[in-house]
Amino acid sequence: MAGINRRALLGIAAGLGAAGIAGCGNSLDAAAARSDDNAIKVGLVIPQAGVYTPLGLDIQRGWDLWLRQHDGKLGGRRVTTVVADEGEGPQTGVPAVQKLLQNDQVDVLVGIVSSATALGVRDLVTSARKLLLIANAGAGAITTGNSSPYIWRTSFTNAQVAAAMGAHLAGSDVRRAYAIAPDYVAGTEAINGFSKAYRAGGGTIAGQSQPPFGKTQDYQPFLSRIQSSGAQGTFCFFGGAESVAFVKQYSQFGVSRTIPLYASGFLVEGGVLKAQGDAADGILSTLHYTSELDNPANTAFAQAFRSAYGAAPTVYAVQAWDAAAVLSRAVAQVNAVDGDRLSKALKGVGVISDSPRGPWSFVQQSPRQNFYLRRVQTNAGERVNAVIKDLGPLDPQS
Amino acid sequence: MPTTQIAVTAMVNGLAVGLLLFIIAAGLSLIFGMMDVLNLAHGSLFLTGAYLAWWLGGEQQTWPSLARAVVAVIVVGAAAGGLLSLMTAPLSRRSHLEQALLTLGIALVAADILSALFGDDVHATEPPPGLGGTVVIAGWTYPRYRLVLIGVAALITVGVYWTIERTSMGALFRATVSDRDMVATTGVDPRLVRVGVFVLGSVLATVAGLLGAPIYHARPGLDTTILVLALVVVVVGGLGSIRGPLVAALLFGQIESVGRAVLPGLASFLLFGTLAAVLAVRPRGLFVLTSGARR
Numbered sequence: 161m162a163g164i165n166r167r168a169l170l171g172i173a174a175g176l177g178a179a180g181i182a183g184c185g186n187s188l189d190a191a192a193a194r195s196d197d198n199a200i201k202v203g204l205v206i207p208q209a210g211v212y213t214p215l216g217l218d219i220q221r222g223w224d225l226w227l228r229q230h231d232g233k234l235g236g237r238r239v240t241t242v243v244a245d246e247g248e249g250p251q252t253g254v255p256a257v258q259k260l261l262q263n264d265q266v267d268v269l270v271g272i273v274s275s276a277t278a279l280g281v282r283d284l285v286t287s288a289r290k291l292l293l294i295a296n297a298g299a300g301a302i303t304t305g306n307s308s309p310y311i312w313r314t315s316f317t318n319a320q321v322a323a324a325m326g327a328h329l330a331g332s333d334v335r336r337a338y339a340i341a342p343d344y345v346a347g348t349e350a351i352n353g354f355s356k357a358y359r360a361g362g363g364t365i366a367g368q369s370q371p372p373f374g375k376t377q378d379y380q381p382f383l384s385r386i387q388s389s390g391a392q393g394t395f396c397f398f399g400g401a402e403s404v405a406f407v408k409q410y411s412q413f414g415v416s417r418t419i420p421l422y423a424s425g426f427l428v429e430g431g432v433l434k435a436q437g438d439a440a441d442g443i444l445s446t447l448h449y450t451s452e453l454d455n456p457a458n459t460a461f462a463q464a465f466r467s468a469y470g471a472a473p474t475v476y477a478v479q480a481w482d483a484a485a486v487l488s489r490a491v492a493q494v495n496a497v498d499g500d501r502l503s504k505a506l507k508g509v510g511v512i513s514d515s516p517r518g519p520w521s522f523v524q525q526s527p528r529q530n531f532y533l534r535r536v537q538t539n540a541g542e543r544v545n546a547v548i549k550d551l552g553p554l555d556p557q558s
Numbered sequence: 559m560p561t562t563q564i565a566v567t568a569m570v571n572g573l574a575v576g577l578l579l580f581i582i583a584a585g586l587s588l589i590f591g592m593m594d595v596l597n598l599a600h601g602s603l604f605l606t607g608a609y610l611a612w613w614l615g616g617e618q619q620t621w622p623s624l625a626r627a628v629v630a631v632i633v634v635g636a637a638a639g640g641l642l643s644l645m646t647a648p649l650s651r652r653s654h655l656e657q658a659l660l661t662l663g664i665a666l667v668a669a670d671i672l673s674a675l676f677g678d679d680v681h682a683t684e685p686p687p688g689l690g691g692t693v694v695i696a697g698w699t700y701p702r703y704r705l706v707l708i709g710v711a712a713l714i715t716v717g718v719y720w721t722i723e724r725t726s727m728g729a730l731f732r733a734t735v736s737d738r739d740m741v742a743t744t745g746v747d748p749r750l751v752r753v754g755v756f757v758l759g760s761v762l763a764t765v766a767g768l769l770g771a772p773i774y775h776a777r778p779g780l781d782t783t784i785l786v787l788a789l790v791v792v793v794v795g796g797l798g799s800i801r802g803p804l805v806a807a808l809l810f811g812q813i814e815s816v817g818r819a820v821l822p823g824l825a826s827f828l829l830f831g832t833l834a835a836v837l838a839v840r841p842r843g844l845f846v847l848t849s850g851a852r853r
Contacts, residue, residue, distance in 0.1 A: 211779060213678035369822060377774060377783070380571045381819035384564040401777045404680045408775075413567075414692040414699030431679040435775065437617060 199238045200497050202487075203260030205271035210248035211400050212273045214431050215476045219271060219295050221469055222480030229464065234484065235491030242266060246277055253277030254284070261288045267497045268293070270483050273476075275299030275345060282308050289499040291506075293483045296476060299345055303526040304557060310499045312506055312525040314482040316448055317556045318346045318397070319353025321424045324446035324531035324551050325395060326354040329422055330361020337422070338366050338391035340382060342373035342402060350397035350424050358395075366391035376402070379409045387415060397424040404435045411439035420444070425545070428536050430474040433543055440536045440543065448529045449475040449517040450545040458516035472544065478516050486512060518550075526556035563698045568816045574704040576811020577711035578773075581766040582784060583791035583803040584718050585759030591797050592735045592755050595646050596654045598661040601785030602668035603638055603760050607631045607767020608776035609672060612681040615771070619686040631764040639760030643753045650752075665781065673778050682775040690772075703772055710769060715804065718762065722800050731755055790829065794836045796843030805844060 204223060206216035220243065232239055242264045244256035253274060260266045261284065269285065269292040272278045278297035285292045286308040294302065294313035298321070303313060329337060339354055341347030347370055355365050367389040369382045386394055394415075398406045407427065410416050416439075425447025428440050451462050451472040461481065465473040490505035491497060511521045520529035530553050534545035586600045611619075615627040645664065649657050684690050685703045693702045722728040734741045734751040741748050767776075774780060791810060795802030810829065817828040824831075836844060 211678070211777075213778075375783075378571070378575060378814060380815060381568065381822065384567055384819055385822070388561075388564060401680045401775065401779075404682055404775050404777075408682060409701075412692060412701035412703070414694070414701075417692075417699075434617075435680045435682040437682065437684060 198236075199240060200234060200268065200491065201240045201242065201264065201266045202234075203257070203264060203266035203269045203271075204241050204243045205246050205253065205256055205260065205269060205277075206243065207247060207273050208243070208245040212246070212248060214400075215273050215296060216246065216271075218430060218474045218476035219273070219480040221465070222295075222473070222477030223270065223484055225465060225468055225477075226481050226484035228468075230484075230488065234488040235493070237491055237497075246271065246273060249274055250277050250280035254280045257281040257284055261285075261290060266290070268487065268502065270480070270487070271295050272297050275302065278302050278311070282311060285310050285499075291487075291499045291502040293487060295479045295483045298349075300349055300557070303524055307525065309503055312503070312522065314486060314527060315479045316529075317353075317526060318349035318424075319356075320554055320556050321426070321446060321448070321531070322350040322353035322395070322397060323357040324554055325422055325424065325444075326357025326359075326363070327361055328446065328533055328549075328551055329393060329395065330358050330363040334363070334393040334420075334422075336364045336366040336389075336391050336393075338386045338389050338394045338419075339368040339396070340386070340394060341370060341397035342376075343370035344373040346399075347373065347397055351395075354395050354397075354424075374402075377405065379406050380413060383409065383413045383415050386419060391419055393420050393422055395422045396427060399426050400432065403427045403432045407436045407443070408439045416442075425450075425475065425534060428534075428545060430476065433536065433545070437543075441538075443536045444548070445534050445536075445545065446531050446551065447475055447534060447545070448520075448527070448531055449478050450532055450534045450547060452534075452539070452544050452546050453516065453518065453532065454547070455516070455518060457514045458518075461516040472542070473516070475517075482512065482515050482517070482520075485515065520553075523555055524557060528553055528555050530554075564819065565816075566698060567700060568819045569812065570700060570708070571704065572812035572815035573808070574708050574711070574811070575814055576808040577708060577715060578766060578770055579787060579791055579810060580804050580807035581711055581714055581718075581762055581769070583788040583795070583807055584715075584800060585762035585766075586788045587792045587795065587797070587800065587803045588722070588731075588755055588762075589759040590792065591799065592731055593650070593752055594654075595650065595756075596658050596661065597642065597646070597759075598658055598785060599642060599664040599668060600759075600763055600788060601781035601783070602665045602672070603635060603763035604767040604770070604784045605672060605776060605781040606634060606638070606668070607764035608771040608774065608780065609676050609681065609767075610634060610764070611768040611771035612683045612776050613676070615683050615768075617682065618684045621686050624686050627768060628765075631768045632761055635761035635764030636757045638764070639757035640753055642760060643756035647749075647752070665785070669778065669781055672781075676776070678778050680775050680777040683771045685772050707769055707773070714762075714765070719800055719804070721758075727754070790833050794833055794843055796845035799845045802843055802845035 206219050207213050208216055244260050246253040246256055272294050273296045275297040278294055292311045294315060296315050298316050298318040300317045300319055339351045341350045351368055369385060371382055410421055421443050423445040425445040428443055428445055433440055462473050486509055489509050490502050493505040494501040511519050513519045518530045520527045531551040532547050533549040533551055535548050537546050582604055589595050589597045610630050611627050614630050615623045649660055689703050689706050691702050692699050730751055734748050738748045791803050791806045795806035813828050813832055
């Protein structure tokens with residue numbers, strides 16, 4: 161009730177603000193552009209309010225850090241970044257992208273956390289013929305089926321992350337697993353991705369649940385179902401506040417003692433890990449990054465990130481960092497930064513070998529990348545996701 | 559796990575959730591029923607209590623840090639109640655819609671202030687040593703803190719019930735609602751009674767936030783979630799009474815807990831389905847109001 165009204169009020173405020181800026185903004189921008197024909201303008205679309213704000217902050221940090229380390233340039237061109245608030249979904253995210261395209265006349269869009277927003281701006285971006293590099297949203301449909309040639313992502317697909325765990329668990333002595341994820345697109349894709357890979361490896365799904373998304377405070381009824389299912393392990397996918405509640409309750413109700421928890425890595429990534437405390441200890445998860453990866457690119461990146469922001473880097477920061485890195489390569493190859501030329505250039509970037517996450521390449525406009533088996537443990541007084549095993553590369557449509 | 563153990567877990571859990579819900583809803587019901595103010599900022603008070611529990615109590619509470627947090631939530635709750643009473647006083651003779659708009663505005667501002675103070679990350683807190691962990695009774699496992707919560711919440715529930723129904727202060731509250739002028743002739747300023755009800759209701763909300771912090775975890779948006787649950791309980795229970803919200807809260811605890819375990823497919827509809835069903839049969843709630851103001 162209050163949430164709807166708050167959003168409406170914010171919407172009105174944002175609308176008034178945008179209208180005010182639009183009047184005088186264009187002439188200033190035009191003047192700036194004339195002074196430097198070579199400059200490019202990037203619209204960074206990230207959540208600055210609502211539940212995804214911490215992810216938005218990490219994306220901005222990754223983006224800013226890359227630019228700071230490269231003289232504020234992408235492919236030799238000076239960059240102006242215009243940040244817009246994605247909010248919690250399409251009702252705020254789509255107008256934000258519209259404003260960046262129409263009022264700010266950006267050359268490229270980077271960001272977007274919510275899959276619904278990414279799908280919501282597909283037609284806008286396509287008709288504007290501008291490149292959109294997605295730094296998080298993981299819905300499979302963004303880069304398959306009726307996808308846009310202008311939309312690429314440096315992140316992951318929900319099914320891909322879950323399939324890495326499915327394949328790993330099928331090869332372990334856990335023969336029966338329970339799958340649980342919230343009742344929305346990402347949760348369904350995670351359960352499907354996990355189940356497909358787990359069954360293919362000979363595992364049996366003992367049962368599955370999809371608790372209502374955003375409305376479940378207490379997972380006790382679902383925990384009872386897990387306990388009575390005869391499963392030897394639980395696979396789960398949760399994010400944000402739900403991942404804190406689920407992990408804590410899984411431990412508090414004593415389930416973790418008999419049925420270990422396995423997860424898509426987002427469950428224990430970033431700020432939520434700190435909030436979960438010792439309830440998270442020992443959780444095994446798969447993801448395409450962890451701050452503990454031991455390779456030269458990540459050592460340098462993690463050190464720079466820590467000294468800049470006083471926190472461990474997250475997968476969200478790396479996805480934005482890599483967005484800047486591939487965009488820089490693409491920009492270096494084109495005369496004009498329009499969507500068609502940049503998309504064509506991205507097709508040819510090949511293997512990105514100097515990423516903190518390890519080598520990766522684009523397959524169907526989405527990363528084919530290595531996945532890591534990670535375990536939550538305490539290193540030097542800080543809870544981290546330690547690398548247990550490199551599970552090797554996986555295609556986005558796995 | 560045997561079926562009986564699952565059933566016991568679900569019912570005990572329903573009791574824990576229900577009692578906590580009652581403490582939240584009782585404050586809302588008191589302020590609405592007695593002072594006739596629809597306080598949509600009530601959820602913000604709960605969230606404030608949860609943030610204080612984390613901020614002063616720490617991620618891992620100790621007994622001294624918990625004591626500090628208890629004092630803080632009572633002081634902050636009382637101050638917020640006094641402030642809310644002052645802010646809504648000019649609208650006390652106006653319509654509920656105007657009060658709702660004012661208190662909604664307060665809730666929006668409070669949410670932004672809390673977000674600015676504590677950030678947008680989830681903040682969880684663990685109960686002090688001895689209260690955390692899991693109890694195991696003959697193979698049946700249950701979080702110890704929730705058992706403690708049942709005890710503490712039951713004590714508070716009895717205390718509230720006794721205060722309103724059996725003490726002279728409660729009598730004064732109820733008398734003020736029935737006949738403000740008569741109370742004034744006895745030498746008591748009705749405005750002070752109004753402040754008193756607001757303070758009591760608000761302290762209940764912040765204390766509930768403290769008690770709920772290890773379960774619900776302080777985070778943006780929790781204020782709205784809690785407010786909606788409390789409103790549902792108050793509406794179903796019947797406006798203005800204490801008994802009504804208690805029965806409704808315990809009922810909803812069981813629906814949330816047992817209902818979801820038995821009918822997972824209908825989980826999303828159970829709560830509001832019950833609300834609709836109750837309102838269809840008894841539009842004024844389960845308990846007709848006995849001590850509230852009528853309009």
